[in-house]
Amino acid sequence: MNALRLNGLLAAGLVLLALLGLALGEVALGADGWRLALQPDTPQAQIVWEIRAPRVAAAAAVGAALGLAGAVMQGLLRNPLADPGVLGVSAGAGLGAALAISAGLAAAPGGVEAAALAAALLAGGVLTALAARFREPETLILFGVALSAFAGALTSLVFNLSPSPIATTEILGWLLGSVANRDWGDLARAALPMAAGAGLCAYAARGLVMLTLGEETAALSGLPMARLRAAAVAGAALLTGAAVAVAGVIGFVGLAAPHLVRAAAGADPARTLAPSALAGAALLVAADLAGRLIPTEQELKLGVVTALFGAPLFAMIAWRAARSWRG
Numbered sequence: 001m002n003a004l005r006l007n008g009l010l011a012a013g014l015v016l017l018a019l020l021g022l023a024l025g026e027v028a029l030g031a032d033g034w035r036l037a038l039q040p041d042t043p044q045a046q047i048v049w050e051i052r053a054p055r056v057a058a059a060a061a062v063g064a065a066l067g068l069a070g071a072v073m074q075g076l077l078r079n080p081l082a083d084p085g086v087l088g089v090s091a092g093a094g095l096g097a098a099l100a101i102s103a104g105l106a107a108a109p110g111g112v113e114a115a116a117l118a119a120a121l122l123a124g125g126v127l128t129a130l131a132a133r134f135r136e137p138e139t140l141i142l143f144g145v146a147l148s149a150f151a152g153a154l155t156s157l158v159f160n161l162s163p164s165p166i167a168t169t170e171i172l173g174w175l176l177g178s179v180a181n182r183d184w185g186d187l188a189r190a191a192l193p194m195a196a197g198a199g200l201c202a203y204a205a206r207g208l209v210m211l212t213l214g215e216e217t218a219a220l221s222g223l224p225m226a227r228l229r230a231a232a233v234a235g236a237a238l239l240t241g242a243a244v245a246v247a248g249v250i251g252f253v254g255l256a257a258p259h260l261v262r263a264a265a266g267a268d269p270a271r272t273l274a275p276s277a278l279a280g281a282a283l284l285v286a287a288d289l290a291g292r293l294i295p296t297e298q299e300l301k302l303g304v305v306t307a308l309f310g311a312p313l314f315a316m317i318a319w320r321a322a323r324s325w326r327g
Contacts, residue, residue: 003271006264010278014060017285021056022048025292050183057187058179059288059302060281062247063257065194065239067280068273070254072201075208075269076232077137083255084240087140087233088147092123093244095151098158098171106170110189113245117193120241123147124234132230140233177248177303179288186246193242200235201273204228208269250303252310253280253287259313 023029027047029037036044069084077086084090096119097112105111130143155175162168207228243250260283261275284302287309291300 003265003274006261006275007278010261010275010282014278014282014285017282017289018056018060021059021285021289022052024289025052054183054187055179055181055288056285057184058182058246059284061187061190061194062179062243062250063253063280063282063284064277065197065243065280066250066254067257067283068198068201068277069236069239069243070256070280071258071269071272071276072204072208072232072236073254074258075272076204076211076229076236077141078211079137079141080259081255082141083252084236084243085148085251085254087123087127087144087237087240088149088151089120089123089127089237089240090244090249091148091151091155093117093120093241094175094249095119095155095158097174097244097248098155101170101174102158102162102167104167110185112174113186113189117190117241117245120237120244121193123151124237124241127237128230128234131233132226173301174248175303176301177250177306178301179247180299182246190242190246193238193245197235197238197242198277200231200238204232204235205270205273208232212267212269247302250284250306252306252314253283256310256313257283 023034025047027033029044029048033044036042037048039045066084070082073082073084073086074080076082093116097116099119100106100112100115105115126147127140127144131140134140155171159168159171162171207223207225210223210225240254257280258272258276260279262272265272265275284306287305288302290309291302291305294300294305
């Protein structure tokens with residue numbers, strides 16, 4: 001499919017889902033509700049523009065960041081099952097948030113988010129240095145798995161030594177992921193690292209294309225492959241860290257989004273970047289809307305919803321991959 005048409009369709013779907021996210025919730029807005037929402041100082045305006053709009057925008061931004069990071073990781077590692085979590089950056093950011101909450105920084109505006117982003121940048125810096133030195137994707141995967149396991153163990157230790165049940169509950173809530181109660185300030189703080197990460201991914205795109213021809217061909221292409229590989233890792237790390245800083249740990253979006261668009265976008269990794277970002281944004285906006293509308297006593301956490309729908313999708317991807325390997 002033509003790239004412009006594909007991106008246009010995905011953007012239109014995202015806009016439709018965003019409008020549904022603004023209209024639906026505990027208080028559904030009809031025609032009169034929308035009319036009142038466009039007037040200042042009305043309850044409907046407060047619901048739409050101060051509560052729902054930042055939430056929808058946060059879900060879209062986080063989904064786009066994870067979808068783009070997933071597409072870059074799958075192209076860099078040449079592994080269709082790779083996602084942002086394979087680097088260990090998500091686990092590192094979760095550890096940073098857990099430490100901040102345990103230390104009582106949750107009371108400071110942006111304190112937990114800053115700690116999560118700082119931990120993600122630290123993990124990303126380590127992996128970027130490794131990516132510049134080692135060109136084998138297996139090496140990067142192994143280091144990422146080791147880093148993820150170590151960060152997960154330290155997070156469990158924070159749970160074990162948590163000073164109070166309240167802190168434990170806050171840490172668990174963060175790790176389950178949510179965009180509830182986010183405001184425009186949260187998005188503004190994440191905008192710069194997300195933009196920087198997207199820029200690095202765009203810069204690394206030509207390297208991802210060359211890697212489809214193999215490491216030897218890429219090395220002979222004349223492109224600065226070590227620099228492009230490091231830019232891809234750094235960009236994915238920035239995007240993932242900023243996403244976790246806004247919404248906590250969200251799984252499966254980075255894995256699923258590239259697969260949903262690859263058949264239409266083609267095998268070229270560079271052509272899947274923009275569609276994956278749009279698909280990730282649409283997926284997370286839809287998941288957040290589902291979490292709000294599913295009739296439960298407590299609203300489902302966003303990470304729970306993505307796992308409930310993402311795990312069957314992951315199984316379907318694995319089944320299709322197994323069929324292609326046998327055939």
